[in-house]
Every structure is written in C-alpha cells, then in structure tokens.
Amino acid sequence: MTQDINNSAPQEQFEESVSLENNLNTESIPAGKDFSEMSLKDLIQHFQDILERGDQQEMYKYADTLKATFYKTLKKEKITSGLIIPISEDKETRDEAEDSGDESEDTVVSNNPFAELERGFKELYNRYKAERTNFLQILERQKEENLRMKNEIIEELKQLLERQEDLQHTFPTFRELQNRWKAVGPVPQANSKDLWDTYQFLIEKFYDFVKINNELRDLDLKKNMELKAELCEKAEQLIDETNVVIAFRKLQKYHEEWRELGPVPKEQREEIWNRFKLATSNINKRQQDHFEGLKLDQKKNLEQKTELCEKAELIASQRGEDKDWNALSKEMEALQEEWKGIGFASKKDNQRIYDRFRAACDEFYNAKREFYSNFKRVMQDNLDKKISLCEQAESLKDSQDWKKATDQLISLQKKWKEIGPVARKQSDMVWKRFRAACDHFFDNKAKFFSTVEESYEDNLKKKMELIEEINQFRPEAKTTDNLEALKDFQNRWNEVGYVPLKDKERVQAAYRHAIDSKFSDIRSSENETKLIRFRKHIKELQSSPKGDRGIKVERDKLLIKFRQLEQDIALWENNMGFFAKSKNADSIISDIEKKILRAKEEMVQLEEKIKLIDKQYEL
Numbered sequence: 025m026t027q028d029i030n031n032s033a034p035q036e037q038f039e040e041s042v043s044l045e046n047n048l049n050t051e052s053i054p055a056g057k058d059f060s061e062m063s064l065k066d067l068i069q070h071f072q073d074i075l076e077r078g079d080q081q082e083m084y085k086y087a088d089t090l091k092a093t094f095y096k097t098l099k100k101e102k103i104t105s106g107l108i109i110p111i112s113e114d115k116e117t118r119d120e121a122e123d124s125g126d127e128s129e130d131t132v133v134s135n136n137p138f139a140e141l142e143r144g145f146k147e148l149y150n151r152y153k154a155e156r157t158n159f160l161q162i163l164e165r166q167k168e169e170n171l172r173m174k175n176e177i178i179e180e181l182k183q184l185l186e187r188q189e190d191l192q193h194t195f196p197t198f199r200e201l202q203n204r205w206k207a208v209g210p211v212p213q214a215n216s217k218d219l220w221d222t223y224q225f226l227i228e229k230f231y232d233f234v235k236i237n238n239e240l241r242d243l244d245l246k247k248n249m250e251l252k253a254e255l256c257e258k259a260e261q262l263i264d265e266t267n268v269v270i271a272f273r274k275l276q277k278y279h280e281e282w283r284e285l286g287p288v289p290k291e292q293r294e295e296i297w298n299r300f301k302l303a304t305s306n307i308n309k310r311q312q313d314h315f316e317g318l319k320l321d322q323k324k325n326l327e328q329k330t331e332l333c334e335k336a337e338l339i340a341s342q343r344g345e346d347k348d349w350n351a352l353s354k355e356m357e358a359l360q361e362e363w364k365g366i367g368f369a370s371k372k373d374n375q376r377i378y379d380r381f382r383a384a385c386d387e388f389y390n391a392k393r394e395f396y397s398n399f400k401r402v403m404q405d406n407l408d409k410k411i412s413l414c415e416q417a418e419s420l421k422d423s424q425d426w427k428k429a430t431d432q433l434i435s436l437q438k439k440w441k442e443i444g445p446v447a448r449k450q451s452d453m454v455w456k457r458f459r460a461a462c463d464h465f466f467d468n469k470a471k472f473f474s475t476v477e478e479s480y481e482d483n484l485k486k487k488m489e490l491i492e493e494i495n496q497f498r499p500e501a502k503t504t505d506n507l508e509a510l511k512d513f514q515n516r517w518n519e520v521g522y523v524p525l526k527d528k529e530r531v532q533a534a535y536r537h538a539i540d541s542k543f544s545d546i547r548s549s550e551n552e553t554k555l556i557r558f559r560k561h562i563k564e565l566q567s568s569p570k571g572d573r574g575i576k577v578e579r580d581k582l583l584i585k586f587r588q589l590e591q592d593i594a595l596w597e598n599n600m601g602f603f604a605k606s607k608n609a610d611s612i613i614s615d616i617e618k619k620i621l622r623a624k625e626e627m628v629q630l631e632e633k634i635k636l637i638d639k640q641y642e643l
Contacts, residue, residue: 058368059093060378064101064141067094071148080159087152094145098138107136164212171211174219177201181226198230206284242289249288252296255281259303268307268314275307319370326369329377332359336384340391348573349392356388407446410454413439417461426469433462437595459598466599470525484523487531490516494538510543514621522613558633579637586630589623596620 059067071090074082136142180201184194211219255278265271288296336359339352363381368374413436423429440458445451494513499506523531565574596616 058374059090060097060375062093062097064094064097064138064145067097068141068145068148071145071152075148075152075155080156083152083156087149087156091145091149098142102136102138105137107138167210167212170209171215171219173208174205174211174223177205177208178219178222178226181223181230185226185229202227245287245289248286249292249296251285252282252288252300255285256296256299256303259300259307262303262307263310268311271307272311275304279304321367322370322373325367326373326377328366329363329369329381332363332366333377333380333384335359336381336388340384340388348576349395351573351576352388353392356385360385402444403447406444407450407454409443410440410446410458413443414454414457414461417458417465421461421464422468423465424468424472426472429465430469433465434599437462437599441592441595463598480522480524483521484527484531486520487517487523487535490520491531491534491538494535494542497542499542506543510539513539518618522617559636562637575637579634582630582634582637586627586634589627589630593620593623593627596623 059070062070067090071087071094074086074090181198184197184201187194205223210216259275259278262271262274265274282300287293336356339356339359342352369377417433417436420429420432436458446454490513497509497513500509517535522528562575562578565578568574596619599616
C-alpha cells in the first residue's frame with residue numbers, strides 16, 4: 025500500500041502506542057509449568073521431550089528453570105540417601121551451589137547411584153547450549169542477510185527516485201519494492217531504527233516527487249482503509265477470546281500489520297485510528313484485569329497453602345508413645361491431596377511455601393520411620409526373649425521332678441506375661457510353642473497324679489451343698505447385710521479345694537448362676553456406679569485438647585487389657601488341677617480361682633465400657 029506524507033500526527037500516535045504495547049510488564053505472564061514436584065527421571069524425560077520438539081522459544085523458556093530444579097532435587101535426594109553430609113554454609117553459597125550443581129560445600133560419599141542421572145542431564149543441557157548457540161548464530165547471520173537485502177531495496181528506491189519515467193513504469197516498481205521490504209525479516213537491533221527512518225524518508229520522498237494521479241491515489245487510500253477496517257474488526261473480535269494471553273499476542277500482530285499499511289483518506293484518518301485504538305485499549309484493560317485477578321487468586325492460594333502448612337507442622341510436632349501413626353498418616357495424606365487441588369501461589373512465594381510444606385511432611389514421615397524402626401527392634405527383642413522361654417520350657421517338659429519343674433514353669437509363665445508384644449504373624453506361633461511345652465508337662469503330671477482325684481469328690485460334694493445354700497438364701501432388706509453374706513459365700517467357696525476336672529466347668533457355672541441370681545442387684549449397683557464415673561471421665565476426655573483421639577486411645581487401652589485378661593485366664597485354667605495334693609498346692613489353687621473370678625468380673629466391666637464408647641461415639 026502507499027504511504028501518505030501528511031499523516032504525521034496519527035503516525036506519531038501509532039508509534040507511541042506500539043512502544044507502550046512492547047513495554048507491557050511481561051513478568052506478570054505465568055511460566056505455566058511447575059517442576060518442583062517432579063522426580064529426577066521425570067525432569068530428564070521432560071527436558072529430552074522439549075529438545076526433541078525443537079521449539080527454540082520453549083527451550084529458552086524452561087531450560088535454566090529445569091537445570092536449577094534438577095540440581096536442587098538431586099541435592100535433596102543425595103542428602104536423604106546419605107550420599108551428602110550437609111555442613112554449615114551461608115545462603116548465598118548454597119544458592120550458587122544449587123544453580124551450578126556444584127557439591128563442593130558438602131562431604132560427598134563414594135559410590136554415587138545418581139551419577140548416571142546427573143551425567144545424562146548434563147549431556148542434555150550441553151546439547152541445548154550447543155543448539156541454542158547454533159540457533160543464535162544462524163539468527164544473527166539471517167539478520168545480517170536481511171540488513172543487506174533491505175539496504176539493496178533502499179538503493180533501488182533511491183535509483184527509482186532519480187528516474188524520469190512516467191507513472192505507468194515507476195509505480196509498479198515502487199509497489200514491488202514495498203512488497204519485497206515487507207517480506208524481509210528483522211535486522212540487527214543496532215541498525216533497525218536508522219534503516220526504518222531511511223526507508224520512510226524515501227517512501228515519503230517518492231510521493232513528493234512522483235506525480236501520481238488522483239484517481240490511482242484515491243484507489244490506494246481506499247484499499248488501505250478497507251484493510252485497516254478489517255484489522256479493527258479482528259481487534260474488536262478479540263474481546264471474545266477466552267484466553268487473554270492469546271488475545272494480547274494476536275493484537276501485537278495486528279499492530280505490526282497496521283504499521284506496514286499505508287495511509288487512508290484524510291477525512292477518515294482520525295476515525296479509523298480511534299476505532300483501532302479503542303479496541304486496543306479494551307484488550308489491554310482486559311489483560312490487566314486478568315492479571316490482577318490472577319494475583320488475587322495467587323494470594324488466596326498462598327493463604328490456603330499457609331494454612332495447610334500450619335496443620336502439617338502441628339501434626340509433625342506431636343510426640344508421645346500413644347501417638348496414633350495410622351490416623352495421623354491419613355490426616356497428612358488428606359492435607360497432601362488438598363494441596364494438589366490448590367493452584368499456584370505467586371512466583372516469588374510458590375517455591376518457598378512448597379518447601380515449607382515439604383519440610384513438615386518430611387519431618388513427620390522421618391519421625392514415623394524412626395518410631396517403627398525402634399518398634400520393630402523392640403518386637404524382635406521380645407520375640408527373642410519368648411523363644412528363649414520356649415526353649416527353657418521345652419527343656420522341662422519331660423521332667424518328673426514335679427515340684428521343681430512346676431515352680432520353674434510357673435516362673436517362666438510370669439516372665440512371659442512381663443514380656444511385651446511381638447509381631448502379629450509370629451505371636452500365635454511362639455505362643456503355641458510355649459503352651460505346647462507347658463501342656464506336655466502338666467498332662468504328664470496329671471496322669472501321674474490321677475489317683476489323687478478321689479479326694480476331689482468330697483470337694484465337689486461340699487461345693488454343691490454350698491451352691492444349694494446360696495439358692496436357699498433370702499436377701500435381707502439392708503444392702504450391707506446382703507453384701508456381708510456375699511463375701512461369706514465367696515470366702516467359703518474359695519476355701520474348698522478343687523473338684524474333678526470333668527465337673528469343674530459345670531460346678532463353676534452353677535456357682536456363678538447362684539451368686540448372680542441372689543446378688544445381682546448388689547453387683548449391678550456397683551457396676552453402675554463404676555460406669556457413671558467412666559462416662560464422666562469420657563466426657564472430660566472429649567472436652568480436652570485430645571478430643572476424639574483421646575477417646576480412641578482410651579478404648580485401645582481397654583481392649584488391650586481385655587485381651588490380656590483372656591490370656592491370663594487361659595493360662596491359669598490350664599494350670600488348674602495339675603498341682604500335687606498338698607496343703608501348699610491347695611492354697612495356690614484357691615488363689616488362682618480367686619484370680620480367675622476377679623478377672624472374669626473385670627472383663628465384663630471392660631466389655632461394658634468398650635460398648636459404651638462404641639455406642640456413644642461410633643468409633
């Protein structure tokens with residue numbers, strides 16, 4: 025298109041607008057990618073994918089960020105695996121080391137398993153540097169070639185101005201030179217302005233010296249007007265573009281096309297320029313609003329992530345043996361899932377807040393690993409102790425020194441109770457082994473003393489008579505009298521020796537039924553009082569800082585105690601009836617029966633407490 029030398033004022037406005045558009049703060053445009061959560065292999069694969077695509081703009085945009093992230097992640101992985109022992113260093117030294125990948129400030133352990141990954145990344149980065157250097161060299165050579173071609177066009181324009189030919193010959197040549205000028209790409213920055221000024225001067229001079237006829241000039245101005253109107257329509261349509269960044273980039277291209285077009289009729293210059301300028305202003309305002317909104321979103325994201333950091337730090341700071349690692353792990357995992365659903369914070373804050381959250385998570389999981397490592401050592405130590413008891417019991421199982429072996433086995437059983445738990449998959453195995461040795465001995469002992477069971481018949485008769493007396497008992501009006509009667513029946517029952525093994529369960533059940541039938545009110549009153557106190561304790565626990573976690577810990581303690589009593593009763597009942605008939609043996613059996621009775625009553629109370637918690641708090 026032709027250029028109008030009288031279009032100076034709008035042209036100055038155009039130059040100023042273009043300058044403003046080129047000086048927009050591009051720092052506010054987001055990078056669009058976050059590599060901080062990628063593994064070393066993922067970073068290498070991503071870098072390789074970028075290189076294979078061959079997009080120089082994409083390479084330049086992400087290469088250095090990938091490099092910094094890779095060496096930062098590499099250093100963390102080395103420290104975690106113990107390959108690097110960190111020493112004190114100031115922040116500036118650390119930053120330089122992370123940017124360069126240098127590990128001179130750390131003590132490095134040999135046999136580095138990350139060496140191949142690091143070598144692979146260096147090869148990719150060196151390849152990028154080589155390709156970048158080659159690209160820039162080619163680009164500079166192309167700009168030099170463009171400069172040469174545009175200088176040739178300027179020389180041809182000068183020669184065209186010196187010709188004395190008519191319009192029919194000069195104007196097509198002039199138009200062809202303009203088209204060639206537009207087709208040539210950019211030139212070195214240092215030559216750009218002078219070259220453009222010279223070109224514009226010659227264009228304007230052409231219109232001064234060439235006597236173009238009015239009809240052709242009007243057609244040219246009209247064509248320029250049509251093209252600029254099309255650019256206005258395109259710019260106005262950008263307001264509907266959902267991606268403001270794409271809209272902004274397209275607008276820059278439209279400005280470049282506007283700049284290359286010639287003048288329009290004088291009476292329409294202001295109108296068409298104002299229309300284009302208005303569309304430009306609307307797009308610029310929309311972009312500004314977009315990034316202002318983006319800043320608000322990033323601020324909100326930072327606040328949400330800060331809150332998650334505080335929660336993670338609180339979880340990581342909890343200490344104590346009663347710590348429920350599984351529950352806390354689920355809480356931490358929930359925080360991590362919530363973190364993934366939150367967008368990025370601002371560029372200056374995003375890495376910092378991520379490092380804070382990662383540090384809290386690492387602190388928690390390191391503490392968890394340490395706890396279970398120590399716990400496994402304790403469990404293994406308990407297993408070793410129980411295996412030792414099994415070996416001792418097995419050495420005694422065939423002994424016929426009944427008194428001495430019995431005392432030793434009872435001592436081993438007491439030691440067994442004092443030893444802590446072992447791994448679940450080994451617990452049954454080692455317990456069955458220990459119990460088998462004990463059962464073997466006491467079975468042999470029972471066979472040996474089977475002849476003494478004749479005396480058990482008298483004890484059976486006494487206990488049956490006592491049961492009948494309890495059944496005939498009529499409770500008094502006073503609770504205290506009934507309580508004394510209950511204690512008397514219990515003492516008399518415990519004073520009677522053991523009965524034949526085949527009748528033991530039957531007579532014991534009859535006794536419990538008689539006691540429960542006559543004294544259930546007294547026992548229920550005592551149990552209800554205890555349950556009232558327990559409810560009060562649970563309510564106080566719920567209102568304490570521990571809350572539901574404290575209640576769950578209380579339930580676990582009750583369950584552990586319940587299971588321990590089950591094991592104790594099984595052990596006591598297994599040993600009942602295997603003692604020699606003697607005054608000392610009768611006393612031991614009586615004590616064991618009392619223990620069993622108390623243990624079973626306590627199990628009933630524990631079961632009621634557990635049911636109370638399950639029903640009220642649905643744990």
